[in-house]
Amino acid sequence: DQQVKQNSPSLSVQEGRISILNCDYTNSMFDYFLWYKKYPAEGPTFLISISSIKDKNEDGRFTVFLNKSAKHLSLHIVPSQPGDSAVYFCAARRASGGTSYGKLTFGQGTILTVHP
Amino acid sequence: DAGVTQSPTHLIKTRGQQVTLRCSPKSGHDTVSWYQQALGQGPQFIFQYYEEEERQRGNFPDRFSGHQFPNYSSELNVNALLLGDSALYLCASSLRGGSGGYTFGSGTRLTVV
Numbered sequence: 001d002q003q004v005k006q007n008s009p010s011l012s013v014q015e016g017r018i019s020i021l022n023c024d025y026t027n028s029m030f031d032y033f034l035w036y037k038k039y040p041a042e043g044p045t046f047l048i049s050i051s052s053i054k055d056k057n058e059d060g061r062f063t064v065f066l067n068k069s070a071k072h073l074s075l076h077i078v079p080s081q082p083g084d085s086a087v088y089f090c091a092a093r094r095a096s097g098g099t100s101y102g103k104l105t106f107g108q109g110t111i112l113t114v115h116p
Numbered sequence: 117d118a119g120v121t122q123s124p125t126h127l128i129k130t131r132g133q134q135v136t137l138r139c140s141p142k143s144g145h146d147t148v149s150w151y152q153q154a155l156g157q158g159p160q161f162i163f164q165y166y167e168e169e170e171r172q173r174g175n176f177p178d179r180f181s182g183h184q185f186p187n188y189s190s191e192l193n194v195n196a197l198l199l200g201d202s203a204l205y206l207c208a209s210s211l212r213g214g215s216g217g218y219t220f221g222s223g224t225r226l227t228v229v
Contacts, residue, residue, distance in 0.1 A: 004158075036220075043120070043206055043220030044159070089158050102147065102210070103172050104218065106158030 003027045004092050006107035019077040021110050023090030030092040035075045038087045080114045120209050120221035128227045137192040141209030142219045148190040151206040202228045
């Protein structure tokens with residue numbers, strides 16, 4: 001039961017252009033969403049997050065959009081840089097007070113390659 | 117300020133053996149979670165420890181067990197290893213409930229032969 005899905009295994013973008021990574025979820029109890037970046041031989045590094053009470057959160061070149069009705073979120077990177085090349089994971093967490101609070105459910109990841 | 121430290125970085129074990137992986141959380145964090153990341157997949161939640169007790173558990177068999185010590189460090193034990201246990205094992209630390217975010221270690225690469 002894959003509750004968080006990233007349907008694009010890979011994405012290739014030219015330097016300076018926009019990268020859009022997508023994520024879908026099925027569990028309506030999720031109320032907090034995170035994006036992580038992972039380089040080989042390193043652990044996931046937190047990138048940006050969004051609460052379900054918002055539909056957009058921005059941090060520098062990174063913007064996350066949340067569409068609750070569609071159970072869909074996306075990460076926009078503008079402009080893309082070669083150093084952004086990594087695996088990007090979408091993760092979700094349930095609302096506080098539930099037995100799953102604190103547990104992160106991850107998608108399968110999307111490999112982003114930014115070409116110079 | 118040290119982040120999350122995991123040891124060892126790599127490990128090769130034989131089927132049927134037992135393994136212990138170790139994790140030291142980020143300074144100030146009191147909660148440790150363990151994840152298994154198979155090749156080409158996202159991390160899968162194994163369990164979470166807080167106040168030296170297992171608080172949540174994912175869909176993993178009882179062969180997977182853990183411990184948290186008074187200094188908040190943690191161990192993951194896997195008994196009767198199977199080939200399918202080969203994966204990257206990630207430790208994440210946080211404050212109780214995940215407020216302030218989750219910090220991941222670089223992981224332990226376990227290979228079962």
